[in-house]
Amino acid sequence: MKYKIFIIIFGVAFLSIINANIVWAGSATVSWSANTEPDLAGYRIYYGTSPRTGTNPGSATTQPLPKCGLCGYSSSVTVGNVRTYTFSSLTNSVTYYFSVSAYDTSNNESAFSAQVSKLISALTADLNGNGRINTQDLSILLSYWGSTARPPADINQDGYVNTQDFSIMLSQWTG
Ligand SMILES: [Ca+2]
Ligand SMILES: [Ca+2]
Numbered sequence: 001m002k003y004k005i006f007i008i009i010f011g012v013a014f015l016s017i018i019n020a021n022i023v024w025a026g027s028a029t030v031s032w033s034a035n036t037e038p039d040l041a042g043y044r045i046y047y048g049t050s051p052r053t054g055t056n057p058g059s060a061t062t063q064p065l066p067k068c069g070l071c072g073y074s075s076s077v078t079v080g081n082v083r084t085y086t087f088s089s090l091t092n093s094v095t096y097y098f099s100v101s102a103y104d105t106s107n108n109e110s111a112f113s114a115q116v117s118k119l120i121s122a123l124t125a126d127l128n129g130n131g132r133i134n135t136q137d138l139s140i141l142l143s144y145w146g147s148t149a150r151p152p153a154d155i156n157q158d159g160y161v162n163t164q165d166f167s168i169m170l171s172q173w174t175g
Contacts, residue, residue: 026092028118031084032100039104042081046112047098048074049091056111057101071112073097092122125155125169133172141169 030045046057054068057076070076079085090096099112125133127140144153144161155165 026090026120027086027088028090028096028098028120029084029086030098030100030116032113034083035102035110037102037104039106040081041103041105041107042078043083044076044078044101044103044109045085045098046070046073046076046101047087047096048072049094049096050074051097051117052099052112052115058109058111071099073099078103090120092120095119121157123155123157123168125165125172127153127155133169133174137169141165 030047032043044057046052048070050072052068053072054066055071056067057069057071058067077085087096095117097115097117099115101112102110125137125141127137130136141153141155141161147153147161148159153161153165155168158164
């Protein structure tokens with residue numbers, strides 16, 4: 001049992017969220033690095049619109065830190081043994097905070113990863129800001145096609161100007 005406790009605490013050091021990307025309006029994709037414990041069962045994401053207030057959500061009674069449950073977050077979701085998860089019903093123009101914990105096959109839960117935050121933006125394809133989404137915006141999009149790090153045309157802010165941005169533009173097309 002002590003060995004297991006050691007593993008859980010050890011694992012915390014390596015559990016870190018590495019990114020939170022906006023994929024489409026009202027969404028964010030959270031990804032993190034993997035733990036390597038042989039008895040790792042999965043991960044749990046805690047999130048909300050306020051920063052967390054503690055570090056140990058903990059179902060493990062042996063964690064040295066006081067347990068804080070949701071720790072200031074409004075919700076958690078148990079996502080299993082994956083390394084990325086997309087939230088799809090977030091509120092635009094609000095900043096969300098995310099942390100991840102790991103749990104093992106005995107349901108011991110680690111302390112939190114580092115916290116990340118993301119302002120959920122209302123993605124718009126109106127690239128020239130004239131209130132219409134039409135061929136003018138399409139021309140701008142195409143002029144940046146395939147390029148990286150082009151915020152004006154990177155509608156979903158993922159670092160690439162590609163078919164995903166084109167799809168968003170089509171979905172908002174006003175002519
Ligand atoms: Ca426009
Ligand atoms: Ca993009």
